[in-house]
Amino acid sequence: MKIPKEIKCVIFDMDGVIIDSEEIHKKAYYETFTSVGVDVSPELYKTLTGSSTINTFQRLIAHYNLDVKPEDLVIDKRKRYVNFFENDPTLHLVNGVENLIKYCYNKGLTLVLASSSAMVNIDRVFNRFNLNSYFNAKISGADLTESKPHPEIFEKAAILGNTPKENCIVIEDSDNGIKAANDAGIFVFGFKNPMVADQSLKNADFVIDDYNTIKTYL
The missing domain is CATH 3.40.50.1000 (HAD superfamily/HAD-like)
Structure with missing residues (x-):
């Protein structure tokens, strides 16, 4: 075009x-992934970049067949992000x-x-x-x-x-x-x-x- x-x-x-802020988003995501016991490969994470948080977790729940609500993971990830955001003076x-x-x-x-x-x-x-x-x-x-x-x-x-x-x-x-x-x-x-x-x-x-x-x- x-x-x-x-x-x-x-x-x-x-x-x-x-x-x-991509790095602190990534840290928050991976802490959340770990909390539910999934190991997300760099290749899979790459396909999620740019998607909304709820969409990301919906896709991961389907991919790993997880018994967890995506809304709960969104809240968890958001708390982790806020912690990084508020405590990183270099942002x-x-x-x-x-x-x-x-x-x-x-x-x-x-x-x-x-x-x-x-x-x-x-x-x-x-x-x-x-x-x-x-x-x-x-x-x-x-x-x-x-x-x-x-x-x-x-x-x-x-x-x-x-x-x-x-x-x-x-x-x-x-x-x-x-x-x-x-x-x-x-x-x-x-x-x-x-x-x-x-x-x-x-x-x-x-x-x-x-x-x-x-x-x-x-």
């Missing part, structure tokens, strides 16, 4: 795109993203956050790093019927941004998120986050490793 001639709305993923925004957010905002572009994380986690990040004033809307995949790689989240993001899809771009770091953007018919930049090495980004319309690259198109 070609990049839009006129970009009016930028749709951001959060984990790995705005904040380098930081992805390099260059704050500058990009402010650049887009000052140009009058519409900014929408579309993340698979629960809204409580989204708010936790946005409050800690003072991002709320820049965004027109925030969507949590946990509140939707479907999860990435389903396109629902990005279709709704364009609607909330009050912008035709042909004037939107998505910034994603996961293969599931990129597929969701592809299927929504929205141009997607695949961000190669050095902290997220297990995603191919092969279906992104354009792969970047520096947010300054996007500015040249805005």
